[in-house]
Amino acid sequence: MASQQVLILAAAAIAAAILLAPASAVVFTVGDAAGWSLKYPATWTEGKTFVVGDSLMFMYPSDKHNVMEVTGADFKACNVMGNALGT
Numbered sequence: 001m002a003s004q005q006v007l008i009l010a011a012a013a014i015a016a017a018i019l020l021a022p023a024s025a026v027v028f029t030v031g032d033a034a035g036w037s038l039k040y041p042a043t044w045t046e047g048k049t050f051v052v053g054d055s056l057m058f059m060y061p062s063d064k065h066n067v068m069e070v071t072g073a074d075f076k077a078c079n080v081m082g083n084a085l086g087t
Contacts, residue, residue, distance in 0.1 A: 025053035035059040 030036045032044045036058045058067075068080055 025051075025055070027055045027057055030056050030058050035061075036065075 028048065028050070030044065031042070034044070070079065070081075073079075074081070
């Protein structure tokens with residue numbers, strides 16, 4: 001009887017650990033405080049671990065950059081006459 005209770009307690013502890021782990025998604029600002037740039041190679045990723053569920057936020061001056069939604073064909077042809085995405 002006691003061994004069954006220990007087994008149930010151990011199973012509950014393992015289940016709790018597994019269920020709580022995915023709740024730790026992180027929002028990363030691309031470029032850290034300096035913001036997004038076209039510099040290569042990017043060093044802002046050093047020391048960071050990215051996992052499924054994390055998000056990347058691109059911060060940029062709107063008077064110098066924009067975000068466009070284009071088709072695959074337009075992307076390959078470098079045609080930037082797509083739909084401007086809102087902020």
